[in-house]
Structure formats: structure tokens, C-alpha cells
Amino acid sequence: MDDRPELPLAQLHAFAVLAEELHFGRAAVRLGIAQPPLSQQIRRLEEKVGYPLFTREPGRVALTPAGEELLPAARQALALIAKGVAAAREAGSGRAGRLRIGFAASLALTVLPDLLRRFRADFPAVRLDIREMTSAPQLSALRAGMIDIGLLREPPTGDADLCFRTVLTEPFVAVVPAGHPLAGQRTVRIEQLAELPFVLLPREVGPPLYDQITALCADAGFTPRVVQNAVEWQTVCALVGTGLGVSLAPASVRRIRLGGVAFRGIDPGAAARVRTRVAVAWRRDDANPVVSNLLAILGQGPESGT
Amino acid sequence: MDDRPELPLAQLHAFAVLAEELHFGRAAVRLGIAQPPLSQQIRRLEEKVGYPLFTREPGRVALTPAGEELLPAARQALALIAKGVAAAREAGSGRAGRLRIGFAASLALTVLPDLLRRFRADFPAVRLDIREMTSAPQLSALRAGMIDIGLLREPPTGDADLCFRTVLTEPFVAVVPAGHPLAGQRTVRIEQLAELPFVLLPREVGPPLYDQITALCADAGFTPRVVQNAVEWQTVCALVGTGLGVSLAPASVRRIRLGGVAFRGIDPGAAARVRTRVAVAWRRDDANPVVSNLLAILGQGPESGT
DNA sequence: GTCGTCCATACCTCCAGAGATATCACGTAG
């Protein structure tokens, strides 16, 4: 069984104030109580400590050596607790604390910067830990409590522990070497990619997105011949730029500025209307108010004018 | 009016223990109470903070961000107060604290070392500030609260604010140059000093002692012709050693080992029975228990065998 | 399903202590 401190904090506060004023009357006024209760508080405290803390010679109140020893401890403890409670309230309200965000690399150029900027504007005291992760690891990191927020593509549906909300949807674009004949067209039909070598993300990085891309090809009557994998879209585009092959990618890869690679819209038709979804993910039972605050900001929709 | 903290320290303790155990049952056992009261304590604390501090998912208790912020503050504050109270008790009992001692230089060779050694043996945690001061300044320093204990010669009587207790008495000795004819005698009669130049302390350093010495001379039928003042007995003896003159000094100056100076007892008679008193002085109203402890040690009398 | 674990809730007792007012005791200043 632990030792139990039996000093009410209120008494220590009275003690600290009296130690400053060295005058029962004035100290009582500062405390907002009458003088006799203050005398009692101090007496009780002295009883608990076991030794007098003040000398009361008529006319002058002074600290005893024992009081001298207790005073700095009392002051520091009071300050610590006041600060601790304030910090806890900040954290409790979501105005402060920590938020660990995992994001897919391709989003570093689109939704992420805007989101971070707006969140930081509203909650400057929240420490943001952002780390780049592909989609599948985000889901397990969320479940393990390693991150609080995930930003990923093509969220799975019907997850028991996790919630998702779509942040934006975007169509696919064809990624072709700049020198390739297809780069000369304004738009590309998916069938035109049928015979070409493909550069794609490995399926494990994000199965739903991979499946969506292969489904696009299947609808066009072929199975893409993947000659090269890369775990980031930046790399995929760079490889396409070397002429290694072509790819199908979410439209936001257009933001990647690389020489030797061209992005072309998909030709009108069913395929052009297929869009990939970017979603935010969080634990369904996460009570962290910082998470709610971030979701609220996302809920306001993208800032107008940007 | 000051802000008044309204967190009982006991609740913070319960919080800290629960934060370690993360289990209401075990934490309650450690606190020595039943589980429901602990739940209530935590609930009350959460109400006062305004936000939940723990998440209670069935099977697992965990800290919320707010609890995470509060915990270190609570821990530190509890430790601080425990230490502060312990220190106050040490100081209150006189086992720790500070003691400022003023002492006459001539006592540095006699009562002071023994006293300090014995006091430190019993109260090793007390910080001793010792400073050399002549008698008169000791009295004002005591009254002003600059020192707590004085060690001086020939204390005044009937002081309203200060108390004195005689620590030892000692006879006077004649201090003569080693080469002087008087140094050849086993004892000296005071009359034999009548025509010789004197080296003495200035009267201001300790009027009663000075008056006592001149009274000795007056009883022997002469007024000493003082040719040189020195504020410390060490210096007086050194000057006597140079042949400048002779002196009458408390016997403990024999401890001063200097070449060229001889100490000789006073010849039997009334003068040989005159003794100077060394006393300890303290404020009558001083409640500092460290002072009482030192006086108690002095009260035991000098250690036998030394 | 049943049991066991674990925390919350409800309800009760009880008292320490916070607060107030009135008064006393003691010094000091006029």
C-alpha cells in the first residue's frame, strides 16, 4: 500500500499566500475568506507537518526554519499542478496534444499540404507527427495505435474498427513517355495501352487501387503486362520517363513535374468516369479530441479559393 | 483574490497510482481502499479537470491525451510535496536546517572545534555557517537576526533580548617576550608588569574583557600603558614576540604556538583567581530547534577525555 | 450458453474540515 499524502492542496495554497503576505488579515483577503478560517487552515497544516511553520510574535509573522523548507516545495507543486491541469484541459479540448498522421506519398502533393496548413492555423499548439506510409501499413498502424489518422486511397469498406471518409475523388490518367506517339494525342483510350509494358505499384501496397487499375484494363479487354514495380508514384513516373513503359495513375500525379513524361486524360466512356477515392481513416473508438478536430476541419471541405 | 486550486492531493495520488497500474482493482488495493471509491475519486478528478483522463474500454484502461499531460505534473508535484514535508520535519525537529554561529577569534583554538565536532556528529544534516566576529558585533548581529549563536567572552548581564550561558572560565596569563627576564620565572606577579609597555585589544572589541584586564592592573596599583592595539589575540601575541611589550590574556592563548613569546601564570593571590568567562549567546525568543539542540549539546558539558 | 473479470452505478454512513460570527488576549501607539 502506498503512502497517502494527506495535505489538501488548498492548505498549501493558504500557506504559500501567508508566507508572502506574512499577515493573516491580508492573506485572508487575498484568499477571499475571513481571518479565523485562515488561522485554522494554517494550524491544521502545522499539525499535519508536526511542527510550527510560522512564528507569531505579536506584530510580526515570520517563517520558521521548517516553513522555510516547505515553502519552495509548496510553491513549485502548486505551479506544477496549475500548469498540469491547464495542459490537460488543452489536450482534453483538442487545442493541444499530439496527432500522428500516416499518408500515402502521392498525397504529399495534393490534400496533405492544404490539410496541414488549415489544421495548424486552427490548432497551433498541436504537435503533428506526419509519416509517409503506403495504404496497407496505414491500416495496421491505425489498428495498433501507432498513428491516429491515415490518408490513403481506396479505403476498404465495412471495417469493424476503422472509419473512413472520402476526401476527394479523381479520375485516372495515362502516363506515357513524352516521346511516345500516344503523348501526341490529347486523350488516350485504355485499349491503346494494351500491348505496352506497364509500370505499376505492387499490389501489396494498396490492393484496392491495384485492382481498380487492372479492372480498368480488363474492361478494355486486356491484362496489363507489368514489367516493373515501384512503391511510389513518383518513381513510377520517373521510370515511365525513361521509356520503360506506361502506366495508369490517379490524376493528382500530374502535380509531379518530371521531364520526359506526359499525362493524358482517359478517353470519354465508362473508363473516364472511374475515379479513385482518397480517404481519411481513423479508429472508430478513438476518443482523442484532436482527431475529432481534424475531422471537423476536413468536414468543412476544401478551402474555397485554393 | 488568488485562484484557489481545488484538487485534493489525495485524488492526484489516486490518479498517479491508477496511471501506473492501469487497473482499477489493483490500484485500489495499492491505495488500501475498495474499488468503487477509487472509481469515484477518478470521476471527481475528471469532473474538476473537465475532461476524461482515462479511456475505459472493457478490459483495457488507458490514459487519454489529457491524462498523459496531467500525469507528469501530478507525479512531480506529489514527489515535491513529500520531499518538502520531509525537509520541513527535519528542519522542525532540528535535525536539519542552518545555524549561523559567530565566534571570537581566540575561541577558534579552544571551545569552538570541540563544539563543532560534537554538533556535527549528532546533526550531520545541519548546515553550519561560522564566522569570526568580535564580541560587540556578535551582540548586534544576534539582535538583528544575522547570526543565531554567539561565542564570546565576558557576556553582559541582564540583557532583555539575549540569553547567555557560561561555557568555561579560565584564568589570565602574562604574555611576555621569551627573552625577557620575567620569562625566566615560573609565575609572574602583576605588579611586575607595571612599568612595561602593554599590547592589548582595543576596548571596543569587547569592553567587559578590557575592563577586567585593566581592573587587574588597577588592583596591582597601576594603569597599563598601552602602546599597541590589535583586534585578535593571535596578533597580540605575535607583537609581544617581537619585544614590543607584554600583555595579559585569557589562558587559552597558550594554545597559540609562536616563537619568541612565553606565557606565565599569575602569581598566587586574588589576581590568580580572577577568571574570564566564555559564554554562548542566543536570542531569548529564538524558537529555532537547531539552536536548542546546540545548547543541549553544550549543556552536556565538555566531552570527557578531551 | 455459463462463468469470471472488470468497471460503473446506486445508495448509505459518517466525519473532517471549511466557513462564518463573536469574542478574547496581547501589544503598541497615541
Add this chain to the structure above:
DNA sequence: CTACGTGATATCTCTGGAGGTATGGACGAC
């Protein structure tokens, strides 16, 4: 001397909260 300032004491009220027991509800293990 009286008046005032200051702190301690006496006495009362009242309530917050600490503690208990009994029980409920949710979940997990088997």
C-alpha cells in the same frame, strides 16, 4: 489611560467527499 490592530479561540452550521456494500452491465474465455 484608551483605542486600535492583530492573531487565537470558541462555537456553530453545513456540506463535500471518502469510505463502505450491493448490484448492474459489458465483455471475454471456455
